[in-house]
Amino acid sequence: MKTTKPSPDAARQPHTTGGEGGQTRRSFLDRLGLGTLLTAIAGQTWMMVRALVPNVLYEPSLRFKVGTPDRFPEGVTFLEDRRLFIFRNQKMFYAISGVCTHLGCTVKMIQLNQPQKVEIRGKLTEERWEFHCPCHGSKFYAEGTPYAGPAPTPLAWYRLEVAADDGQLIVNLMEPVNQDFRLTV
Amino acid sequence: MAAEKTIWKKLIWTWKPESEFEAGDSIVRNLLLHWFPSKITFRSLSYRYSFWLGTASAILFGILTVTGVVLMFLYVPSVERAYASIKDIEFAVAFGWFLRGLHRIGAHLMVAVVFLHAVRVFLTGGYKNGVAANQNRPLNWIIGVVLLLSTLLLSFTGYLLPWDQLAFWAITVGTNIALAAPVVGEQTRFLLLGGNTIAQGALIRFYVLHCVFLPMLVLLLFAWHMWRIRKDGGLACADQLALDQKQEKAPPIKSKTYSLLGIAGTRTVHVEAALVDEDRHATPASPSLTLRLLVVILATVLLASLMTIVVEAPLEEPANPAVTSNPAKAPWYFLWLQELVADTTVRVGGLTLNGALVGGIIVPGILVGLLLVWPYLDRSSVRSAGIWFGSDRWRQNIVFLIIVLAILILTIVGTYMRGPYWGLYWPWETWPDLPRKF
Numbered sequence A: 001m002k003t004t005k006p007s008p009d010a011a012r013q014p015h016t017t018g019g020e021g022g023q024t025r026r027s028f029l030d031r032l033g034l035g036t037l038l039t040a041i042a043g044q045t046w047m048m049v050r051a052l053v054p055n056v057l058y059e060p061s062l063r064f065k066v067g068t069p070d071r072f073p074e075g076v077t078f079l080e081d082r083r084l085f086i087f088r089n090q091k092m093f094y095a096i097s098g099v100c101t102h103l104g105c106t107v108k109m110i111q112l113n114q115p116q117k118v119e120i121r122g123k124l125t126e127e128r129w130e131f132h133c134p135c136h137g138s139k140f141y142a143e144g145t146p147y148a149g150p151a152p153t154p155l156a157w158y159r160l161e162v163a164a165d166d167g168q169l170i171v172n173l174m175e176p177v178n179q180d181f182r183l184t185v
Numbered sequence B: 001m002a003a004e005k006t007i008w009k010k011l012i013w014t015w016k017p018e019s020e021f022e023a024g025d026s027i028v029r030n031l032l033l034h035w036f037p038s039k040i041t042f043r044s045l046s047y048r049y050s051f052w053l054g055t056a057s058a059i060l061f062g063i064l065t066v067t068g069v070v071l072m073f074l075y076v077p078s079v080e081r082a083y084a085s086i087k088d089i090e091f092a093v094a095f096g097w098f099l100r101g102l103h104r105i106g107a108h109l110m111v112a113v114v115f116l117h118a119v120r121v122f123l124t125g126g127y128k129n130g131v132a133a134n135q136n137r138p139l140n141w142i143i144g145v146v147l148l149l150s151t152l153l154l155s156f157t158g159y160l161l162p163w164d165q166l167a168f169w170a171i172t173v174g175t176n177i178a179l180a181a182p183v184v185g186e187q188t189r190f191l192l193l194g195g196n197t198i199a200q201g202a203l204i205r206f207y208v209l210h211c212v213f214l215p216m217l218v219l220l221l222f223a224w225h226m227w228r229i230r231k232d233g234g235l236a237c238a239d240q241l242a243l244d245q246k247q248e249k250a251p252p253i254k255s256k257t258y259s260l261l262g263i264a265g266t267r268t269v270h271v272e273a274a275l276v277d278e279d280r281h282a283t284p285a286s287p288s289l290t291l292r293l294l295v296v297i298l299a300t301v302l303l304a305s306l307m308t309i310v311v312e313a314p315l316e317e318p319a320n321p322a323v324t325s326n327p328a329k330a331p332w333y334f335l336w337l338q339e340l341v342a343d344t345t346v347r348v349g350g351l352t353l354n355g356a357l358v359g360g361i362i363v364p365g366i367l368v369g370l371l372l373v374w375p376y377l378d379r380s381s382v383r384s385a386g387i388w389f390g391s392d393r394w395r396q397n398i399v400f401l402i403i404v405l406a407i408l409i410l411t412i413v414g415t416y417m418r419g420p421y422w423g424l425y426w427p428w429e430t431w432p433d434l435p436r437k438f
């Protein structure tokens, strides 16, 4: 658009006080104003985004009591709300996570009709159950090593402890352990 | 003419324009119509060129907005009450089943129609610039890709809201795919869920994304999409007309374009009219375009409503983190991805790459990347813009169709041939346990 009116810049000329590098008081104030506005917008945006990152989580604790050892029968107990299998063999306890390592579905425990001999990491072991995942068909041996499907790693094993105060079992989800872990009580 | 003015016509057609001027004026003056061209080519109007799929997408979005707003009055986004409120909508609220069903079918249809629209645009070379100045159809294609992704996200976030088993496990798998992304995976999932678990924080986030953020985004993108079409001089098929006329007529005047449809820059309709043979190729948008629009609206609303009555909207048991339904399936338009994440865990020596990363992030990432840059790689001639199966684009069309076909096949396998524990079953085989299909 061509216009015959004097441009706004021309109108400003009389106010020029001749700062260095062509900077005038007015253009300095323009920039200051614009800078302040942009900083304010950026700051407020940051605050709004940051407000959406929770500072406090009301999630279940990752280290929790599950009851005294004698509460657990021989064999396996599935703690539903924790998606955790607790195994008991006489005085020995261990815990395997029920969360599939592929994409987090809850695996199902499949009891085998007959014990099966399988070779896991070079060792021949007899297993009585397996874990199968309904989501994409991963299959795990009794101690959690995957042998079919997309799951990339074994099911997690977690540390078990005995509470000093009341003798309850404590599961510690923050501390994965290896498959030789056993807690003897 | 006057004799024809029966009472009926007076009642119904009072707005029918009497002259070309009135016809153009009625478009420009109208709040709802001003974004239409005042004249439009017959080719752009034809069903056979576009199948009106983009328009149908917009109508479905409209249906979803209207039904969605009513649902918002009835639905409670809390973990304790979400499931019960959907149950109420389904069984207690007057016509609730219809509202919810229409919203649901509308969402499924919208995903399908938006996808088909993209396929149409590709196969007709609709992202190619023609001969007019200032065209930027590749940009509009990119806007379209973002619209497609937004539609998928809308649907995915809506899927969680009923808080049933279907919802819970689809979101578990979906957000764990985000977890597999390198570097930012964990933070993304944390921010998306507002924590580490799928609980109240996740529900309210998905709810706000679904009801406010994503619909607004789609609306803005849609406005931009339409504005670009006007700036690009209408649909790509109109460029072929201009090319034809260039051959028929003496060399055209450089500074002018054929287009009536793009109100580009300072050109007036009259200047441009000199180049497009109006009467042979174009017609006033009012009433031709407006009437056809009404027909498409009618067809879309009818189809969606009929399907709502026929297809039942499922509602499974309430979400139960302890028990994964078996099989646990994503909505059908994500089943090709679920197939991919299930089949793409690769083991090279001691190294294991989770299928979540390969099939859930790398492969879809490459596909989206390809979609985005494709118009810039396409070197075919301008004669292939706006033409079905343009002759010098046959190679790219075949590549594209093969990819589409692969996605469809994976979707069909995932939908009909996956049973308990994701095992392969023929559709006529019975599954060993007693699970439901979805």
Ligand code: HEM
Binding pocket: B061, B064, B065, B066, B067, B068, B069, B071, B072, B075, B086, B100, B103, B104, B106, B107, B108, B110, B111, B151, B152, B154, B155, B156, B158, B159, B160, B161, B162, B210, B211, B215, B313
């Ligand atoms: C302004 C627009 C929208 C609003 C206000 C809205 C609102 C809602 C609300 C409140 C629900 C929960 C009630 C229910 O589950 O039936 C819902 C569900 C849903 N929405 Fe939307 N929605 C909108 C647009 C969309 C769009 C564009 C799509 C997809 C393309 C979509 C897909 C879904 C899906 C798949 C569900 C789940 C329905 C079910 O399982 O019953 N929505 N929506």
Ligand code: FES
Binding pocket: A100, A101, A102, A103, A104, A105, A133, A134, A135, A136, A137, A138, A149, A150, A151
């Ligand atoms: S989540 Fe278990 S196989 Fe995918």
